[in-house]
Amino acid sequence: MISGLYEGQDGDSRLALRVDVDGPRPTGRVSGDLFTVAGSTTSYAGSFVVGAPAVRAEGDGTRVEGRGAFTFDTPDRHVTVTVTGRDGTATLAGHDFRLAHSSPYFRSVLLEQDSVAGTVPFVSYGTGSLPAPTGCPARTLSVAAAYAEAGVELTLAPPGVIPVDGAGTDLAWDDAELHHAMTQHFSAYADGPAWRVWLLVASRHVSGYRGIMFDYEGASQRQGSAVFHDEIKGTTPQAQRAQLRTYMHELGHAFNLLHSWQKDLAVPPQPLGPEGGFGDLSWMNYVQNYRPGGEPGYWAAFPFQFTDAELVHLRHGFYRDVAMGANAFGTGAAEATPFEQPVEGDPGLRLELRAKESFGLGEPVVVELKLAVTGGPRATHGHLHPDTEFTQVSITRPDGGTVLYRPMMRHCVDASPQIRLDDRNPAVYRSAYVGHGRDGHYFQRPGEYRVRARYVAADGSRVLSPPCVIRVRPPAGRDDHAVAELMLGEQQGKLFSLLGSDSPALRAGNQALDELLDRYGGHPLAVYARLVKGLNAERGFKALTAGKRLRVRPPDPEQGIEHLSRVVRQDGIDNITLNLVLRRLARAEARRGDLARAGAVLDRMVGLFAAKGVNPIVLGQIRRQADVTRSVIATGL
Incomplete structure (x- = not known):
């Protein structure tokens, strides 16, 4: 058997070569990575793979050769590898390498x-x-x-x-x-x-x-x-x-x-x-x-x-x-193709995206996803939020380029409980912050964006939403410019994705949000800084010390109540996020020891959404959420 990892060097070029033509589950390929060595520094130069090489015996050895696909330009794409015993030679991209078998693993x-x-x-x-x-x-x-x-x-x-x-x-x-x-x-x-x-x-x-x-x-x-x-x-x-x-x-x-x-x-x-x-x-x-x-x-x-x-x-x-720490997950480039409608098939489901009429520059862009039944009853899963990746979101920028929203954290769900959509439960809703993800901020300039979502149903069907137009307004004055700069930092985007953090790695982002509240606390976008600060304060935060011991910062209900109460009083956030804020505010009141105020907050939540005129089915769900929160509070959190 000759398959395995071989290493060789030709001048300042080093080769890690993988021969995979025999042994367990051979893929019939030869591939390699090239590195440049300068003193004590080794730098990556490029890679190649030969997809279907010719393999033949040659004397006491084996010759493997074919045309390779390279990550870099080279006039000669032919790759020749000869292996005799545990040694060999490789000729490619103008180099002749003497090889030594390094490992049976690739x-x-x-x-x-x-x-x-x-x-x-x-x-x-x-x-x-x-x-x-x-x-x-x-x-x-x-x-x-x-x-x-x-x-x-x-x-x-x-x-x-x-x-x-x-x-x-x-x-x-x-x-x-x-x-x-x-x-x-x-x-x-x-x-x-x-x-x-x-x-x-x-x-x-x-x-x-x-x-x-x-x-x-x-x-x-x-x-x-x-x-x-x-x-x-x-x-x-x-x-x-x-x-x-x-x-x-x-x-x-x-x-x-x-x-x-x-x-x-x-x-x-x-x-x-x-x-x-x-x-x-x-x-x-x-x-x-x-x-x-x-x-x-x-x-x-x-x-x-x-x-x-x-x-x-x-x-x-x-x-x-x-290799870990190299190209981003799932991609070698940021550009994507906008989702297209399937050629045929009716999954019996309809997906919609909704958003505010317009957003200020720097304002966190939140969309509401609605999955509804279109005919008879349908069973599917309820993983509608894009962070679980059964739903993907594409964003077409004002310049015409399209990117996929890639969440900062990707969650693997090992249970997919079925939901039944019918006349009694015609739709499910989720709110998703898509303004920032793995690629940074997605709405960094004023203009008109077109956003679409694709949901993968339990039976594998793809359900595509119509485009949702999102308009980002240009700053109207000096304060708008200053607030946008404080909101659009990379660390601030991470804090919005994480709903707050104590991490020292995000200290500059927290300082920017503090500055926004100190200098522009009356600005409409200050509500988002208070949202992040309030949610982070209301919960505890775990951190590993330098000696890898686990320390927990306890919740700060007073700080949480201060910020979240002002979020509730100020317009701006969407209904689903407001629902979350009210339930967390109730939890903070209970942690402060005021169970009566906690109950009043939950009563207010139900009354507020009833006054907004939400449909009776959704209002029933909100009442049930309030009851669940009461039960959790009653058990002592």
């Missing part, structure tokens, strides 16, 4: 895993513990062993345990805390590409997710993932199997693998598998959405491996498209 990644005290990290699962598909050999799979089967070596750093100081072990993490934990305490975190990734085993997420690849913004992403022990814990074979799948799935995102039904959103677009991607037998599919058969059908057929196309990406994707 790539090697350092995995640093920390766990919060009280959680139990996954170790391994025996695939013969439960019925498996015919032809799937029984073996013991750890996360490292499963990636080894894909040709990727995971080198494990010594694991760390994060003590919990005075906060108990039942701790719910939010996105802001996860992002802060990684940027401050992942020892290998860096502003640049490298083969290393951090996995945090936390107790639970505030929204109940099983896992999240939370490093999804900025220039150096895909370095951090988390799994949530409370959602997948257990020692039964079913629990161990679910843990393996969750760990593999979240780390797969760090390698730039998309969900199975999203590959058409990659740049360049990739073909979807069967059933619009829901039929993929892959770590990257959702088991509950597998078609046909849902979760039972998935496990009855899943061979515990990546698909062939995913295997090609892991082994032979261009360096910057795979």
Whole structure:
């Protein structure tokens, strides 16, 4: 067998060459990454892949050759590799490299895993513990062993345990805390590409997710993932199997693998598998959405491996498209194609986008999504918010260019409870802040934008909304200019995405919002600064110390009430966000010890929306939300 990783050098050029023509699951490819060496500095120069090389015996060795696709211009695209024993030669792009076999794996990644005290990290699962598909050999799979089967070596750093100081072990993490934990305490975190990734085993997420690849913004992403022990814990074979799948799935995102039904959103677009991607037998599919058969059908057929196309990406994707901290998730460029209506098919659902008539420059752009039934009753899932990625949003700028909204945090949902849309429940609604995401601010200049959304239904159907026109007004005076500058900073955008944060990495953004409130507190856009400040104060905030101990800043109900009360009194925010603010304000009043005022806030919430004339079905939902909040408050939060 000659497949594996080879390394060689020709002058100041170094080559990492991957030969993949025999051995387990060969993809029939040769690929490589080229680097330039200058003194003690090594810089990335480019990559190539030969998709279908000719392979033939030559003397005591093997000759592999073909025409390659390169990331850089070269007059000669022919690649020739000769392997004899453990050594060989490679000729490509004007270089002749002498090769030495380096590893049976195609790539090697350092995995640093920390766990919060009280959680139990996954170790391994025996695939013969439960019925498996015919032809799937029984073996013991750890996360490292499963990636080894894909040709990727995971080198494990010594694991760390994060003590919990005075906060108990039942701790719910939010996105802001996860992002802060990684940027401050992942020892290998860096502003640049490298083969290393951090996995945090936390107790639970505030929204109940099983896992999240939370490093999804900025220039150096895909370095951090988390799994949530409370959602997948257990020692039964079913629990161990679910843990393996969750760990593999979240780390797969760090390698730039998309969900199975999203590959058409990659740049360049990739073909979807069967059933619009829901039929993929892959770590990257959702088991509950597998078609046909849902979760039972998935496990009855899943061979515990990546698909062939995913295997090609892991082994032979261009360096910057795979290495952590390099190209952005799911794309090699920011431009996208606006969504188009399907050629045929009636899913029985209608998707609409709504927004304010106009926004001031710098004002957070929030849209309301409505999914409604158009005929007889329909069952689908309720994951309408674009952060769960069953819904995507495209934004066409005034200059005609189009970008996809990419959330700062991407949430993986391992449960998709069905909702029934009918005469009694004709529609579901979500509010989404789409003004800032992984690519920064999307509405940075005055003008007219066209926004569309696409929802992937439970049966794989694509439901496309009509365009929603969003107008951004130019500043009308000096104060408008000053406020826009204070709102449009990158850190401020992150704070709006995270609904506030204590992270020192976002200190400048918090200072800008403080300046806005101090100098322009009467400006209409000040309501958004108060929103962020109030929501962040009302909750606690977890942070890891330099010694990787967990410290919790307790909620500050007084500060939360001060800001959120003024948000409620000031116009500007949308109805769904106002609903959230009122429920959090009630929680802050309860934390201050005034249960009567907390109840009054919830009564006011119901009365306010009744006065707005919302339809009776939605008003009934608001009443139920108020009742749930009362019950939570009654249990002592």
